[in-house]
Each structure stands twice: as structure tokens, then as C-alpha cells.
Amino acid sequence: MSTKKEMAKIDQMEAGSNKPKSADPVGYNINRAKGTSVTMGVQTVEVSSVNRPSTLLPPPLVLPPTTTESRSIAITASDVEKGATSADQWGKNMQRWRNDNIDIGKDPGGPGICAFILTLFSFLLILATFPLSLCFSVKVVQEYERAVIFRLGRLLKGGARGPGIFFIVPCIDTYRKVDLRTVSFDVPPQEILSRDSVTVAVDAVVYYRVQNPTIAVSNVENFSHSTRLLAATTLRNVLGTKNLAEILSERETISHTMQSSLDEATDPWGVKVERVEIKDVRLPVQLQRAMAAEAEAAREARAKVIAAEGEQKASRALRDAAEVIAESPAALQLRYLQTLNTISAEKNSTIIFPLPIDILKHFIKPGKVDKYDL
Numbered sequence: 001m002s003t004k005k006e007m008a009k010i011d012q013m014e015a016g017s018n019k020p021k022s023a024d025p026v027g028y029n030i031n032r033a034k035g036t037s038v039t040m041g042v043q044t045v046e047v048s049s050v051n052r053p054s055t056l057l058p059p060p061l062v063l064p065p066t067t068t069e070s071r072s073i074a075i076t077a078s079d080v081e082k083g084a085t086s087a088d089q090w091g092k093n094m095q096r097w098r099n100d101n102i103d104i105g106k107d108p109g110g111p112g113i114c115a116f117i118l119t120l121f122s123f124l125l126i127l128a129t130f131p132l133s134l135c136f137s138v139k140v141v142q143e144y145e146r147a148v149i150f151r152l153g154r155l156l157k158g159g160a161r162g163p164g165i166f167f168i169v170p171c172i173d174t175y176r177k178v179d180l181r182t183v184s185f186d187v188p189p190q191e192i193l194s195r196d197s198v199t200v201a202v203d204a205v206v207y208y209r210v211q212n213p214t215i216a217v218s219n220v221e222n223f224s225h226s227t228r229l230l231a232a233t234t235l236r237n238v239l240g241t242k243n244l245a246e247i248l249s250e251r252e253t254i255s256h257t258m259q260s261s262l263d264e265a266t267d268p269w270g271v272k273v274e275r276v277e278i279k280d281v282r283l284p285v286q287l288q289r290a291m292a293a294e295a296e297a298a299r300e301a302r303a304k305v306i307a308a309e310g311e312q313k314a315s316r317a318l319r320d321a322a323e324v325i326a327e328s329p330a331a332l333q334l335r336y337l338q339t340l341n342t343i344s345a346e347k348n349s350t351i352i353f354p355l356p357i358d359i360l361k362h363f364i365k366p367g368k369v370d371k372y373d374l
Contacts, residue, residue: 115152122171136170141177146213149175160213178213182274183224187231189282190239198244201282204255206231206262207275215270223269227262231276234261251278 126133141147146160151173160178168175189203208227210216216223238258239247247254255276262273283291325331 118152118172119169122169125171126169133170137167138165139168139175140165144179144181146178146180147175148178148213148217149173155214155218176217178210178216180210180213182207182209185228185231186279187228187235189280190232190236192236192239194239194242194244194247196243198287199284200239200244200247202235202239202247203279204231204235204258205277205279206273208262208266208271208273210270211272212270215268220269223266223271226269227266227271227273230265231258231262234258234265247281254278 126137139147141162141164143163146162147166148160149156149166149168151169161175184205184207187204187206189201191199191201193199206227210223220226235258238254238261242250242254255278258276259273262276266273325335
């Protein structure tokens with residue numbers, strides 16, 4: 001009997017040990033770590049296989065979100081567009097940051113053992129010839145200059161050096177000075193066909209400066225020559241979309257358009273275009289003659305109109321004066337004396353006597369008198 005009771009107790013103990021606990025229904029003993037990540041918001045968990053059953057339960061079923069959750073998760077088209085715009089702006093900012101912090105000499109593989117040996121040998125040579133080596137190692141750049149240094153063909157970190165004193169390793173370093181002052185150049189006269197099919201020759205002047213010496217040396221072979229060619233091409237492209245009247249009257253607008261286009265195109269070269277001015281617009285000789293004839297004809301037409309308006313106003317004034325003189329017989333005599341005074345001031349030897357028309361009627365034939373009267 002004792003043996004049967006002991007066997008029953010053992011069975012009950014085994015049954016109790018195999019039953020899963022209510023606190024851990026899956027059979028895993030999960031203990032959260034004491035430390036919690038603040039920045040990422042993730043908690044570390046430890047999973048142990050204590051009291052793990054022989055057969056794992058299937059993963060829990062993930063239900064779709066409710067209506068309220070779906071509304072909170074829904075994204076409108078405007079939000080997508082705003083996200084795309086912000087992403088594009090972020091990409092442009094990153095590209096500009098890369099241009100400002102360019103490091104062409106950076107290589108994941110490193111310069112190599114040969115470069116290390118040459119660098120070490122160069123420093124030892126400088127130390128061996130210390131007083132004399134300063135003449136070749138110490139360089140000076142002006143306030144308006146910067147020096148871009150290459151070591152074994154690789155761009156050194158830290159960007160351009162200067163102004164003031166900087167050091168180079170004579171055997172393995174080469175450098176190039178870049179002037180940061182504003183540079184101006186004349187765009188050669190360009191034969192341009194305007195939108196209204198008129199051929200004109202236009203030249204301009206461009207002012208630019210280098211704003212990033214490292215990019216100006218590393219990204220383009222000759223930034224000055226490239227800027228000159230681009231300015232000539234931009235001048236032709238911009239003026240080709242304008243009429244002759246717009247070219248002659250809207251120079252400020254054309255200059256601003258060219259400056260914006262050149263500045264955007266030269267930004268990857270580290271060049272800043274500050275100002276563009278249209279210098280001269282030369283027309284063909286025949287077109288100049290035609291325009292001069294047109295302007296002269298317009299001026300003559302305006303002069304004739306002005307003269308006709310003056311005659312009209314003068315005739316009205318004479319009519320009013322005649323009506324006033326007709327009302328008073330003595331006014332005619334006064335007018336006669338005024339006329340004599342005017343004539344005597346210019347020609348002293350000339351005397352004029354007024355002769356009434358009524359006296360001459362007696363000496364004229366009656367037929368002619370009737371004719372005149374008619």
C-alpha cells in the first residue's frame with residue numbers, strides 16, 4: 001500500500017510541474033532589463049528557457065486596427081506631397097553640405113604602406129636638414145588667398161589653408177593658391193538672333209568670386225575659363241527669347257535673369273556670380289537707318305500736328321481781336337500807331353501810310369467793283 005501511495009504522489013508532482021504557470025502562459029521566463037534606451041525608446045528583454053514546454057505555441061494572431069486607429073494612421077495626399085517636398089529639400093541640403101565639406105582624399109582603404117613610408121622618409125629628411133628645410137616647408141598666403149594642399153595626390157583634410165603661414169612637406173605635398181577677390185571679365189560680342197528675327201551684337205560684363213576654394217580646384221579643371229564660356233552661352237540663350245524692343249528697354253531684367261542662371265550653374269564649382277550687366281547692344285547699319293528714318297518721320301508728323309493746332313488757336317484769337325476792333329473805330333487807329341512803332345524800331349527808313357479801301361472804290365471800274373464785292 002505504501003508503494004502505491006508513493007507512486008501516486010510522484011505522479012501528482014510531475015503533473016503539477018508540467019502545468020504552465022498563469023503568470024507566464026507561453027512557458028518563457030521574460031525578465032525586463034533594468035536599463036532602458038531613452039533615445040530609441042526600446043527596452044531590452046531577456047528570454048530564458050526555464051520551464052519551456054516541449055511544444056511551442058503558435059504566434060499570437062495580429063488583428064487589423066480598428067476604425068479609430070485606421071483614421072489615425074491614414075495619410076492624405078497633401079501629407080505625402082509635403083513629405084516629398086521636405087525630402088527633396090533635405091536632399092538638396094545634404095548635397096550642399098557635401099560640397100561644403102568635400103574630402104576627395106578620403107579613402108576607406110587608406111593611403112597604403114608606400115605612402116606611409118614616403119611620408120616618414122620626408123619627415124626624417126626635414127629633421128635632418130632642419131634649418132634649411134624651413135625655407136621649403138613654410139609658405140605664406142595673403143589675406144585674400146587660400147591654399148589647397150594635396151599630399152601624394154590626395155586632398156588633405158581640413159579644407160583650404162590660410163590666410164597667413166602654413167606648412168607643407170616638400171617632397172610629397174603640392175599646393176595651389178586660389179584668389180578670393182571679385183574678378184570681372186568682358187563677355188565677347190555675341191551675334192544673337194532675337195525672337196522677332198533681328199540680328200544684334202550684344203556684349204556684357206560679369207563679376208564673380210570664388211566662395212569655396214576646395215571645390216573650385218577639385219571639381220573643375222579651370223573655373224575661370226569655364227565661367228567665361230558659360231557666361232557667353234547664357235547670354236545667347238537668354239537674349240534669344242527676347243524681342244528687339246525688350247532687349248533695348250529691359251536690360252535690368254535681362255541682367256538679373258542671367259545672374260540667377262549663372263549663379264545656379266556655377267554653384268557646384270564653388271563660384272559665386274555676383275553681378276551681370278549688359279554693356280552694349282549694336283544694331284546693323286541698315287536697321288539703324290530704318291529706325292532713324294522712322295523716328296524722323298514720327299517727329300515731323302508730331303511737328304505738323306503741333307503747328308496746325310497753333311494756327312487754329314491763332315485764327316481764333318485774331319477773330320476775337322477783329323470783333324473787338326470793329327466795336328470801337330478808335331481801336332483801329334491805335335493798332336496803326338502800334339504797327340508804326342514796331343516797324344520804326346527795325347527799319348527806320350520805311351514809312352507806311354494806311355489807305356482806306358473806300359477811297360480806292362472811286363478809281364476802280366464798276367464791273368471790277370462788283371466782281372470784288374462778290
